[in-house]
Amino acid sequence: MLEIQSDLHTHTVASGHAYSTVDEMAKGAFINDIKLIAITDHGPKMPGGPHLYHFGNINVIPNKLYGVTILKGVEANILDEGRLDLENDMLKTLDFVSAGIHRQTGHTLKNKQDYTEATIKAMENPYLDMITHPVQKEYPVDLDIVAKAAAKNNVILELNASSYSTKKDSFRGIKSESIKLLKLAKKYGFQLAINSDAHFHKDIGDYSNLEFIFNSKHYDRNLIINRSQDSVLNYLRLREQRLKELKKTI
Ligand SMILES: [Zn+2]
Ligand SMILES: [Zn+2]
Structure with a gap:
């Protein structure tokens, strides 16, 4: 059995710089023995990214394809003051919402303090x-501050396999910092996800670039929210409850 059986970060042709359709992504997951994927195309501020209608119409995609559970999500862009490039009215219709800081998306964040503050917001x-x-x-x-905020706000932090891809000229990741995340997750009690960030269907569930994580003495499978389909579905049930409570308070 695979160590990590789902993948919460994948891109389709809708992202503008990814190369597989939803159908191909589902087949790719099936072939790689991945039981659940989240389709998380980029938010609209990404050059070449999808129009808002992409997210408005996303429920035409079935919940299961080739036996693979499909979550309909987004990788939104974190902008100035931590704003996202999709409104909450749209975010609330999606199954899974992720966000990250990306180039050329219109933010004017300049330094570590800015990136940290925007991430926390x-x-x-x-x-x-x-x-x-x-x-x-x-x-x-500042990972320590971000980790504390993740625990407080019940947000998952990602260990991203494509950040260590050997296909690219240089990594965007920093191995010592990713290891630090393992330690911080234990210390503060937030969840991690191990994801491919696949931009092509063959890469779904390929975590081979994260061997250094699996081999770390700080690695603990129980901290990984997407270790199995059930662990993700359980998370989604708690998420639904949390959002129901929120609805009551507004
Ligand atoms: Zn990204
Ligand atoms: Zn991505």
Whole structure:
């Protein structure tokens, strides 16, 4: 059995710089023995990214394809003051909401303090489930502060396999910082996700670039929210309850 059986971060042709359709992604997951995927195309501020209608119409995609559970989500862009490039009215219709800081998306964040503050503000959004690639050379954050906020706001932090891809000229990740996340998850009690960030269907569930994580003495499978389909479905049940409570308070 696979160590990690689902993948909460994948891109389709809708992202503009990814190369597989939803159908191909589902087949790719099936072939790689991955039971559940989240389709998380980029938010509309990404150059070449989808129009808002993409998210408005996303429920035409079935909940299961080739036996693979499909969550309909987004990887929104974190902008100035931690705003996201989709409104909450849209976010609340999605199954899974992630967000990360990306280039050329219109933000004017400049330094570690800015990246850290924007990330924390984004985590205060009640619809946000996960921060993507919190460890990246280009946008360093104070991991200790981000980790505490993740625990407080019940947000998942990601260990991103594509950040360590050997297909690219250089990694965007920092191995020591990703290991630090393992330690912080234990210390503060937030959840991690191990995801491919696949931009092509063959890469779904390929976590081979994260061997250093699996081999770390700090690695604990129980901290990984997407270790199995059941662990994700359980998370989604708690999420639904949380959002119902929120509805009552507004
Ligand atoms: Zn990203
Ligand atoms: Zn991505």
